[in-house]
Amino acid sequence: MTKRIALLGCTGSIGQQTLDVISCHPEKFQITSIAASRISDTLKQQVATYKPKRVGIGGQTEEPFEVSGYEPRPDVVYGNEGLVQLALDPEVDIVVVATSGQHGFAPTLAALKAGKQVALANKEVLVMAGELVTEQAHKSGIQLRPIDSEHSAIWQSLSGEGLANEHGEENWSQAxxxxxxxxxxxxxxxxxxxxxxxxxxxxxxxxxxxxxxxxxxxxxxxxxxxxxxxxxxxxxxxxxxxxxxxxxxxxxxxxxxxxxxxxxxxxxxxxxxxxxxxxxxxxxxxxxxxxxxxxxxxxxxxxxxxxxxxxxxxxxxxxxxxxxxxxxxxxxxxxxxxxxxxxxxxxxxxxxxxxxxxxxxxxxxxxxxxxxxxxxxxxxxxxxxxxxxxxxxxxxxxxxxxx
Missing domain, CATH: 1.10.1740.10 (RNA polymerase sigma factor, region 2, helix turn helix motif)
Structure with a gap:
């Protein structure tokens, strides 16, 4: 089954490498939404290439976003509220949070409350709001998926150690x-x-x-x-x-x-x-x-x-x-x-x-x-x-x- 991805922070280093991974596995992954902090040539090129249904502009006022080359035109949302909308989209299976700073808080919490899987590359989300985020993840029965290479390595090393929950996902609370x-x-x-x-x-x-x-x-x-x-x-x-x-x-x-x-x-x-x-x-x-x-x-x-x-x-x-x-x-x-x-x-x-x-x-x-x-x-x-x-x-x- 194809996993539908909302990528928040698409123009940064992690965002661009995420798109590279998705491009390598078109039968496995599909970009549904992408979001960046501002309008840029990189964002326009990504929209033209991946043809998302929705685009988020997180750090700007409602400046018109023009992109040509395909129809139908994507829906465009703005600000933190727009990022939350992308995270809550019922057509999204995994929310990749690759934004920086506080822009990651609201969509991460919203996705977890909605029971969506979150792949997290935003350090500030856990550093600043670790108690709130992990508490919500526990309530929703969701295990955050780390993207940092170090935390991914720990995740992979813990795999197979009898820490899986009833859904087959790793449950690190027993570690x-x-x-x-x-x-x-x-x-x-x-x-x-x-x-x-x-x-x-x-x-x-x-x-x-x-x-x-x-x-x-x-x-x-x-x-x-x-x-x-x-x-x-x-x-x-x-x-x-x-x-x-x-x-x-x-x-x-x-x-x-x-x-x-x-x-x-x-x-x-x-x-x-x-x-x-x-x-x-x-x-x-x-x-x-x-x-x-x-x-x-x-x-x-x-x-x-x-x-x-x-x-x-x-x-x-x-x-x-x-x-x-x-x-x-x-x-x-x-x-x-x-x-x-x-x-x-x-x-x-x-x-x-x-x-x-x-x-x-x-x-x-x-x-x-x-x-x-x-x-x-x-x-x-x-x-x-x-x-x-x-x-x-x-x-x-x-x-x-x-x-």
């Missing part, structure tokens, strides 16, 4: 009794071997050169600071229902092992593959099937070594900050994510230094007055406050003074 720890792997980014003194002079151009992965600008900088790995720790906590002392990180520079699970008997299962985001995307869309493809294969005869080391949280304090924010809970993870996004923007604009990213986030966390069990309104307010604080704090000094 705590069987799992000793989750081990998220991190590439270490381009500055893995840099001293703190060398990091003080890192440029935007250097930070944008990830050694293994081809990703968007925000996630590439986050990988360089290890903020990305910290956000993934919080995601893993919510996805798999395990406490933070059961979620570890190791630096694995080759990015061949995407993550591991150590079980209570000492056995370790790992998922290996080339650094290609199409693999976890395809697994999330095609589950429980494994679909054939012609993507590059892992050649073990060319692997000379697989290295592992503990992350250095003195040189990379972002990982420490993420664990602290996650353990504190409430609105602290929201502030972590929002302040990091603001800090990365300021770094791109050369207004703070590379080291200033983590420093600015820590100052914002220290100034925060948290809400213990936040509503979506509380999360939105914490997000707004964190961005305002971080931006104003940085503007009070020079770029060199932060970091």
């Amino acid at each position: 705590n009794d069987k799992v000793r720890r989750l081990i998220l792997t991190a590439s270490g980014g381009p500055f893995r071997s840099f001293t703190k003194e060398q990091m003080a002079n890192v440029t935007v151009e250097q930070a944008m050169k990830h050694p293994n992965w081809n990703m968007g600008p925000k996630i590439t900088i986050d990988s360089a600071t290890l903020f990305n790995k910290g956000l993934e720790v919080i995601e893993a906590h919510w996805l798999f229902g395990l406490p933070y002392d059961k979620v570890d990180v190791v630096v694995h520079s080759q990015s061949i092992i995407h993550s591991m699970v150590e079980f209570v008997d000492g056995s370790v299962k790992a998922q290996l593959g080339t650094p290609d985001m199409r693999l976890p995307i395809q697994y999330a869309l095609g589950y429980p099937e494994r679909l054939a493809n012609d993507y590059p294969r892992l050649d073990f005869t060319k692997l000379r070594e697989l290295n592992f080391e503990l992350p250095d949280t003195e040189r990379f304090p972002a990982l420490r900050l993420a664990y602290e924010a996650g353990r504190r809970g409430g609105t602290y993870p929201t502030v972590l994510a929002a302040a990091d996004e603001e800090a990365v923007r300021l770094f791109h604009e050369r207004k703070i230094t590379y080291l200033g990213i983590a420093d600015l986030v820590e100052r914002t966390l220290d100034a925060h007055n948290p809400v213990a069990h936040p509503t979506l309104e509380d999360i939105a307010e914490a997000d707004r406050w964190a961005r305002h604080f971080a931006s104003n704090f940085s503007s009070r000094g020079s770029a060199a003074s932060i970091g």
Whole structure:
């Protein structure tokens, strides 16, 4: 049976790779709806190529959207309400949430309430609203399908361990009794071997050169600071229902092992593959099937070594900050994510230094007055406050003074 897909965030890196996966399996998947934050040539080309029935413009007012080349013309919806409409479409089977930031909250919750399957690539949905989202997923009997390569690797490693629910889908709420720890792997980014003194002079151009992965600008900088790995720790906590002392990180520079699970008997299962985001995307869309493809294969005869080391949280304090924010809970993870996004923007604009990213986030966390069990309104307010604080704090000094 063909699975009908609503793709929210179609023009970003994950969105475009999702469309690539769908193109490889036209007999398995069909694009019903696509959405982007704004009108662009990329969006117009995607609409002309995939001919969706509905198009969402998430971040703009109702600017006319013109596309030629096929009939009937797609329905066009706007704003967060439009994204929710796409998520609730009765003709959609799977909602792929590849938007960024708060734009993913409402459609994710709406899809879960409607009992739809959600494939999640938006980190902020679980980092900021993990309690609300996982509670709704549990009520609806839906298991979120992660698209991050690390969480997909854990999902695949847990498969076959007797955690399936009555519908045959993995039920990770029982994992705590069987799992000793989750081990998220991190590439270490381009500055893995840099001293703190060398990091003080890192440029935007250097930070944008990830050694293994081809990703968007925000996630590439986050990988360089290890903020990305910290956000993934919080995601893993919510996805798999395990406490933070059961979620570890190791630096694995080759990015061949995407993550591991150590079980209570000492056995370790790992998922290996080339650094290609199409693999976890395809697994999330095609589950429980494994679909054939012609993507590059892992050649073990060319692997000379697989290295592992503990992350250095003195040189990379972002990982420490993420664990602290996650353990504190409430609105602290929201502030972590929002302040990091603001800090990365300021770094791109050369207004703070590379080291200033983590420093600015820590100052914002220290100034925060948290809400213990936040509503979506509380999360939105914490997000707004964190961005305002971080931006104003940085503007009070020079770029060199932060970091």
